[in-house]
Amino acid sequence: MREEDSNWFSKWAEELPSPEELMPLSQSLITPDLAIAFNIPSPQQALHHHHHTPQPPPQHPPQSTAHSSQPNSSAEFDSPELSGAGGGGGGGTGSDEPARTLKRPRLVWTPQLHKRFVDAVAHLGIKNAVPKTIMQLMSVDGLTRENVASHLQKYRLYLKRMQGISNGGGGGNNSPAALSASGMDPATDHLFASSPVPAHFLHPGRPNSDHFLPFVPVAAMQHHHPMAVVPPGGHHHPQLQQQFRHFGNSPPNGQFDHPFMRQSQQPAQRTPYAEEVEPATAKNGRKVLTLFPNGDD
DNA sequence: GGGTGAATAT
């Protein structure tokens, strides 16, 4: 149990919609193969222009249940291509193979997920941080290489923007909070700002010593579907994220055999940064996270 | 041929 966890968790709890408001997610995020395997009816039955797809209450999707313990690399999903397909034409498709044409729901990069991402990148080093590797290191169930690649692209952009700024102003200060505080774009990407950027990210060319960090005891994620579904009809809907609500499950599968995971497994003393947040209030009254790098020991 | 990265699309 990391204290940081409880921290953001508290904050998250506030934002989270009440269970009743939650999007009745269901097979939408069930992978095609899984859908077939479990004989789950097609999600896209009546695609009428009228709100509300009668879905059963939010029950955890198969992914998070208890069986498939394998990391992403598995055939949990593939849906390589999907042309037009189901989409609107969902007329006759009803029982055979809608699965093949199912679209994975958009991945929602939650702060937690992003954190893992950053950690992975940090431990890999910028040079080795490529989508596939990152994905493996994160070992988040359901995460695809494409997901990571897309996110990585944006993250690099973010880093660049930061380099440019930290270069001429602050004087070494590169914490998101500080940047926004120093007058930088308030547009400090909300998500990215939620995770501290390791120093060496901004100073390419110098070896980083993060490699030996044990990384986080994966158990925290993995079996929570990392994504939230966006309603097929996409109409009026409150935010839908019903991911990590319940913790406390550790898949017995020892998928710690990454080439990067040093056998020098130090005690799970992972906490490179302190996520100690101070409920600060920016000038405009907006709440800003003042998380700052714990630097390091 | 798989992966990556940048562009482009939704």
Add this chain to the structure above:
DNA sequence: AATATTCACC
């Protein structure tokens, strides 16, 4: 704006 998908290239 955030993610996804495409695509040229290695």
